[in-house]
Amino acid sequence: MWSYTQTVHDHFLQPHNAGPLKDANAVGEVGSLACGDALKLYLKISVQGVIEKTGFETFGCASAIASSSVLTEMIKGMTVDEAVKLTNKDIAAALGGLPKEKMHCSVMGQEALEAAIRQWKGEPPVPQAHEEGKLICKCFGVTDAQIIRTIRENSLKSLEEVTNYTKAGGACGDCLNKIAEILATELRQKPFAELKPQPRMTNVQRMRQILKTIDEEIRPQLAVDGGDIELVDVDGRRVLVSLRGRCAQCRSSDVTIRNLVERLLREHVEPDLTVEEA
Amino acid sequence: MKTVYLDNNATTAVDPEVLDAMLPYLRDLYGNPSSMHTFGGQVGDAVETARARLAALLGASPEEIIFTSCGSESDNTAVWSALRTQPEKRHLITTRVEHPAVLNVAQYWEQKDYRVTYLSVDAKGRLDLDEYARALTDDTALVSIMFANNEVGNIYPIQRMAETAKERGVLFHTDAVQAVGKMPIDLSHLPVDMLSLSGHKIHAPKGIGALYVRKGVRFRPFLRGGHQELGRRAGTENVPCIAGLGMAAKLAGEHIQDERVYVAQLRDKLENGIVARVPDCIVNGDPENRLPNTSNIAFKNVEGEAILLMLDQLGICASSGSACTSGSLEPSHVLRSIGVPFNYAHGSVRLSLSHYTTEEEVDYVIERLPGVIETLRAISPFKG
Numbered sequence: 001m002w003s004y005t006q007t008v009h010d011h012f013l014q015p016h017n018a019g020p021l022k023d024a025n026a027v028g029e030v031g032s033l034a035c036g037d038a039l040k041l042y043l044k045i046s047v048q049g050v051i052e053k054t055g056f057e058t059f060g061c062a063s064a065i066a067s068s069s070v071l072t073e074m075i076k077g078m079t080v081d082e083a084v085k086l087t088n089k090d091i092a093a094a095l096g097g098l099p100k101e102k103m104h105c106s107v108m109g110q111e112a113l114e115a116a117i118r119q120w121k122g123e124p125p126v127p128q129a130h131e132e133g134k135l136i137c138k139c140f141g142v143t144d145a146q147i148i149r150t151i152r153e154n155s156l157k158s159l160e161e162v163t164n165y166t167k168a169g170g171a172c173g174d175c176l177n178k179i180a181e182i183l184a185t186e187l188r189q190k191p192f193a194e195l196k197p198q199p200r201m202t203n204v205q206r207m208r209q210i211l212k213t214i215d216e217e218i219r220p221q222l223a224v225d226g227g228d229i230e231l232v233d234v235d236g237r238r239v240l241v242s243l244r245g246r247c248a249q250c251r252s253s254d255v256t257i258r259n260l261v262e263r264l265l266r267e268h269v270e271p272d273l274t275v276e277e278a
Numbered sequence: 279m280k281t282v283y284l285d286n287n288a289t290t291a292v293d294p295e296v297l298d299a300m301l302p303y304l305r306d307l308y309g310n311p312s313s314m315h316t317f318g319g320q321v322g323d324a325v326e327t328a329r330a331r332l333a334a335l336l337g338a339s340p341e342e343i344i345f346t347s348c349g350s351e352s353d354n355t356a357v358w359s360a361l362r363t364q365p366e367k368r369h370l371i372t373t374r375v376e377h378p379a380v381l382n383v384a385q386y387w388e389q390k391d392y393r394v395t396y397l398s399v400d401a402k403g404r405l406d407l408d409e410y411a412r413a414l415t416d417d418t419a420l421v422s423i424m425f426a427n428n429e430v431g432n433i434y435p436i437q438r439m440a441e442t443a444k445e446r447g448v449l450f451h452t453d454a455v456q457a458v459g460k461m462p463i464d465l466s467h468l469p470v471d472m473l474s475l476s477g478h479k480i481h482a483p484k485g486i487g488a489l490y491v492r493k494g495v496r497f498r499p500f501l502r503g504g505h506q507e508l509g510r511r512a513g514t515e516n517v518p519c520i521a522g523l524g525m526a527a528k529l530a531g532e533h534i535q536d537e538r539v540y541v542a543q544l545r546d547k548l549e550n551g552i553v554a555r556v557p558d559c560i561v562n563g564d565p566e567n568r569l570p571n572t573s574n575i576a577f578k579n580v581e582g583e584a585i586l587l588m589l590d591q592l593g594i595c596a597s598s599g600s601a602c603t604s605g606s607l608e609p610s611h612v613l614r615s616i617g618v619p620f621n622y623a624h625g626s627v628r629l630s631l632s633h634y635t636t637e638e639e640v641d642y643v644i645e646r647l648p649g650v651i652e653t654l655r656a657i658s659p660f661k662g
Contacts (some may be wrong), residue, residue: 002583005491010445012584012587013588013591015657018656018657019656019657029659033579033620033624033660034609036581036600036609036619037581037605037623038659038660039659049470056655056657057657057658058658058659059579059580059581059658059659059660061582061584061600062583062584062585062587063582064581064584064585065344065657077409139608140607164608167607170607170608171607171608232556
């Protein structure tokens with residue numbers, strides 16, 4: 001029997017804001033039937049960017065339902081900027097804690113919130129961490145980006161914790177070695193406090209930094225294979241580039257963009273940049 | 279609030295007569311059966327009475343019964359003994375739907391360079407007898423197949439499988455923890471070499487089990503030490519629990535027809551009542567061939583742990599093969615082996631009755647369970 005707190009029990013048995021929200025203007029969906037839990041979060045956000053109304057539909061265990069319920073209470077009245085800062089730890093704390101094996105329920109809440117907000121902002125349909133980065137856990141559809149972020153935000157130290165928080169590696173276990181590698185790399189990194197994103201750059205700063213990185217880091221590497229790159233535009237966090245020289249005809253230009261250009265730009269400029277070919 | 283206990287495949291209530299049979303050995307008759315004095319010796323008689331009662335339930339001879347601490351110990355012992363007495367044979371056969379007490383033991387031996395065949399099951403959880411026959415080789419040291427499955431209740435064709443093994447000269451063990459007491463088992467006609475059972479599934483207390491080893495089958499003890507149980511299982515006898523198991527076996531023999539008639543009828547009423555009132559649910563396993571007390575129902579688009587906790591609020595005790603209840607992230611190995619459709623797999627609930635279950639309790643569950651499913655479906659993002 002799980003030792004759920006009274007708050008979890010209360011939110012599970014009497015969920016707040018349960019059901020779809022008819023006038024929602026932001027919806028975030030994460031999880032799936034096959035994965036064993038899923039959350040569809042509905043938000044009504046005012047023109048001023050304040051979350052006025054919330055609703056949810058959840059398929060999952062008691063802690064998944066309770067996490068959804070408490071989340072919809074927490075964010076009501078928040079501005080979008082405040083809500084986006086909410087982490088899974090905040091959700092778990094609001095429930096008086098969750099059993100460690102159930103922490104992934106709080107992560108699901110955070111992801112759905114993020115997805116909804118990105119949809120509202122009209123950002124490209126890559127709201128979930130699931131769809132960014134390289135797929136590591138095939139059973140639960142978890143990517144390296146999601147694993148790394150959860151490790152950092154929750155200061156995870158063991159493989160078991162990564163599975164408890166992200167579900168990755170919890171089924172067939174084939175990806176456990178890959179997760180162990182990611183974890184080992186992360187543990188060698190600086191403490192999370194030092195990894196926290198720097199204050200947001202201005203557009204001018206970002207553009208300069210991108211140009212500098214292309215000149216100093218990316219172009220020399222492409223030159224080795226007879227290729228080149230040109231910066232076409234920077235639109236928010238979207239970087240549009242055009243590959244030149246031999247790269248332009250290369251069939252694996254997609255791979256080049258993901259593995260080289262995007263990786264280096266994220267490393268040297270901002271971690272949430274996405275790179276597209278113009 | 280009244281408790282409606284429908285989790286008898288997990289454990290059962292201790293029968294009051296069983297408790298009465300145990301109490302003298304917890305109070306005054308605390309002697310050690312191995313002692314030379316009368317005070318201890320009389321306690322030894324209780325152990326032998328219990329052995330005779332258990333043997334009678336199974337159609338076995340008393341000397342073929344070894345008392346153990348639990349079903350898992352019996353299973354471990356059976357595999358250990360079969361492998362140790364035939365060191366030249368390096369192959370085991372078991373099933374994908376076995377209890378962890380056998381499955382994890384098989385996996386352990388696999389790491390020790392044994393070859394293990396895990397027989398698959400079809401969508402109703404049935405074994406393929408041809409696949410089984412093909413798996414038997416001259417290198418096979420042991421076949422270990424459960425008599426009945428704990429999750430879905432399927433009864434396996436142990437008679438035929440044991441006969442096939444015997445023809446090939448291969449030892450046959452069955453984990454009958456769920457079958458004993460729920461259906462007649464007559465080892466005088468059933469050619470299995472070893473059989474495991476557990477006390478707490480048949481209204482005896484926890485902490486007592488037994489292993490049947492057919493006369494003439496070579497044996498190596500798993501637990502070594504003193505000469506108890508004719509040197510086959512060391513450790514001072516758990517006399518109160520052994521006496522309890524003996525009484526439970528006697529009562530099980532007396533109740534065996536109740537299981538087939540009374541319990542099966544109640545189970546059918548419960549299952550039919552739920553299926554008639556709740557749309558989109560399926561019965562897991564093989565309804566044609568399963569334990570009389572077990573029903574495993576999968577509800578579409580809802581999750582098992584949430585169902586159990588809501589039932590718990592109503593005083594109804596059930597269990598689930600859903601991922602969330604076990605701390606794992608996937609539905610149970612049994613439901614996965616059967617291939618329950620993915621939109622149902624996480625919403626499986628097992629209801630297991632006993633002859634203590636009343637019709638009133640069954641009616642209560644039929645009345646309340648549909649509301650629980652409805653409540654959870656109302657907040658599920660998946661419809662239809």
